[in-house]
Amino acid sequence: MKRLIPIDIETNLNRIPLLSGFFNAVSKLTLFVLRFFKEALKPPYEFSELAKQSYQVGNRSFALIAITAFIMGLVLTIQSRPVLAEFGATSWLPSMVAVSIVREIGPVITAVIFAGKVGSGIGAELASMKVTEQIDAMEVSGINPFKYVVVTRVIATTLMLPVLVAFADAVALYGSYFGANLKEVVSFHLFFSEVFGKLDFSDVFPAFIKTFFFGFSIGIISCYTGYNAGNGTEGVGKAANAAVVFGSLLVFLVDMIAVQITSLFT
Amino acid sequence: MKKETGNKIGLGIFVSVGLALFIVGIYFIGQRQQLFRNTFQLSAIFKDVSGLQPGNNVRFSGINVGVVSNITQITDTSVRVDMQIDEHTRRFIKKDARANIGSDGLMGNKLVVIAPGTDNQSIVKDNDFIATVSPINMDDVIAKLKTMGDNASNITSDLAVITKNIRNGKGTVGMLFTDTVFARNLGVTVVNVKQGAQGFNRNMNAASKSFLLRGLLKKKDKDDKKDEKKDEKKTNN
Numbered sequence: 329m330k331r332l333i334p335i336d337i338e339t340n341l342n343r344i345p346l347l348s349g350f351f352n353a354v355s356k357l358t359l360f361v362l363r364f365f366k367e368a369l370k371p372p373y374e375f376s377e378l379a380k381q382s383y384q385v386g387n388r389s390f391a392l393i394a395i396t397a398f399i400m401g402l403v404l405t406i407q408s409r410p411v412l413a414e415f416g417a418t419s420w421l422p423s424m425v426a427v428s429i430v431r432e433i434g435p436v437i438t439a440v441i442f443a444g445k446v447g448s449g450i451g452a453e454l455a456s457m458k459v460t461e462q463i464d465a466m467e468v469s470g471i472n473p474f475k476y477v478v479v480t481r482v483i484a485t486t487l488m489l490p491v492l493v494a495f496a497d498a499v500a501l502y503g504s505y506f507g508a509n510l511k512e513v514v515s516f517h518l519f520f521s522e523v524f525g526k527l528d529f530s531d532v533f534p535a536f537i538k539t540f541f542f543g544f545s546i547g548i549i550s551c552y553t554g555y556n557a558g559n560g561t562e563g564v565g566k567a568a569n570a571a572v573v574f575g576s577l578l579v580f581l582v583d584m585i586a587v588q589i590t591s592l593f594t
Numbered sequence: 595m596k597k598e599t600g601n602k603i604g605l606g607i608f609v610s611v612g613l614a615l616f617i618v619g620i621y622f623i624g625q626r627q628q629l630f631r632n633t634f635q636l637s638a639i640f641k642d643v644s645g646l647q648p649g650n651n652v653r654f655s656g657i658n659v660g661v662v663s664n665i666t667q668i669t670d671t672s673v674r675v676d677m678q679i680d681e682h683t684r685r686f687i688k689k690d691a692r693a694n695i696g697s698d699g700l701m702g703n704k705l706v707v708i709a710p711g712t713d714n715q716s717i718v719k720d721n722d723f724i725a726t727v728s729p730i731n732m733d734d735v736i737a738k739l740k741t742m743g744d745n746a747s748n749i750t751s752d753l754a755v756i757t758k759n760i761r762n763g764k765g766t767v768g769m770l771f772t773d774t775v776f777a778r779n780l781g782v783t784v785v786n787v788k789q790g791a792q793g794f795n796r797n798m799n800a801a802s803k804s805f806l807l808r809g810l811l812k813k814k815d816k817d818d819k820k821d822e823k824k825d826e827k828k829t830n831n
Contacts, residue, residue, distance in 0.1 A: 495615065
């Protein structure tokens with residue numbers, strides 16, 4: 329049987345290096361994701377390494393995320409205030425800020441910063457392990473490097489990002505309370521009863537669920553770029569850079585899909 | 595090894611506090627929706643719910659006491675609204691309480707306002723229905739405003755005709771304003787009336803001094819004074 333059409337597509341694609349490179353990367357990434365699930369479900373499980381990685385990506389990112397979240401809440405409140413004051417609706421400030429933080433800004437900004445800090449770290453770490461042939465050494469000594477290095481890191485980012493987002497939301501709301509009190513006096517109790525008065529489960533749960541996907545996307549893309557890094561020190565830099573760029577991009581793509589799905593049900 | 599244990603404890607604290615924050619948030623949101631409280635159901639049937647939605651608040655005496663749990667269309671002119679209301683407020687809601695649809699401020703959400711019933715009525719039961727007051731329909735208000743506007747325009751056009759007539763000296767009032775002869779005659783009449791009244795006064799004074807009428811007038815004065823005293827007593831009592 330003649331295989332005219334597939335060969336044609338392949339040869340034509342090879343003439344456009346950018347496009348063929350893209351499809352090549354997509355297929356490799358898909359295989360990488362499939363391999364992740366295969367390895368993640370198969371015992372033995374590396375719980376100790378998972379705990380270590382979770383500490384690295386969770387606890388170590390807390391300070392950065394908390395500071396950013398506080399400023400985010402504060403700035404959002406100060407910036408929204410004049411617009412609401414025009415309508416004489418400054419009493420709506422807490423609820424408006426709460427909805428925007430919990431639904432969108434909290435998860436997305438946290439994920440982007442997480443991609444910047446953790447994604448680049450994982451990308452660079454895995455790339456240097458690859459370049460210095462540590463991954464090959466693991467294989468020789470009977471340890472499954474994919475399971476030990478990739479699976480633990482991806483699970484750690486997937487599980488830790490939602491926790492960080494919970495912290496970020498809380499700190500951002502506190503920052504917003506602080507911001508509201510710069511111009512007027514609002515009691516803590518009144519502010520937070522306004523906040524929880526407006527929030528609904530349909531605001532919290534979709535936002536919380538999408539953070540798992542953000543975490544997974546950042547973890548898998550960082551590991552992929554690191555694990556497939558080119559040779560030499562240049563490869564390490566490229567891998568770290570690609571991890572941040574594609575990690576952040578993927579966060580926004582996942583967010584777009586998540587918003588579409590959420591709006592279908594609400 | 596020590597460092598690793600410390601890290602694990604740090605991780606444990608981190609995750610626990612994060613989850614606790616999440617759960618506290620969920621609890622506060624749930625509390626608003628009366629999820630973790632004892633509630634009972636009240637229903638009411640409205641003609642028009644004016645955009646009320648499940649999840650909107652229910653107010654009684656200005657306090658949020660529950661939420662709208664369900665809205666279902668029964669017939670083409672009736673909509674059933676089910677409300678979950680805090681058990682603690684049940685003893686204040688009487689059988690003849692009335693539900694109305696209001697709104698929270700000018701731009702705020704719709705809400706159900708329950709007006710309290712009378713004291714001698716019994717307390718509502720679970721799954722009871724209460725009477726409703728039809729909400730004010732903006733279309734009706736606009737229609738009424740239109741009639742008012744039409745009437746106002748009729749009145750102003752009549753007024754315009756009247757003022758025009760006055761200015762042109764038509765009619766009695768117009769003549770008063772514009773006709774100088776009429777005005778002078780009116781002035782002369784007033785002077786005549788004044789003079790007549792003075793003459794009458796003089797005559798009455800003379801009459802009161804004549805012996806024929808003196809007795810009669812004195813008696814009349816006494817009667818008047820008595821009546822005055824009676825009135826004073828009445829007002830004091």
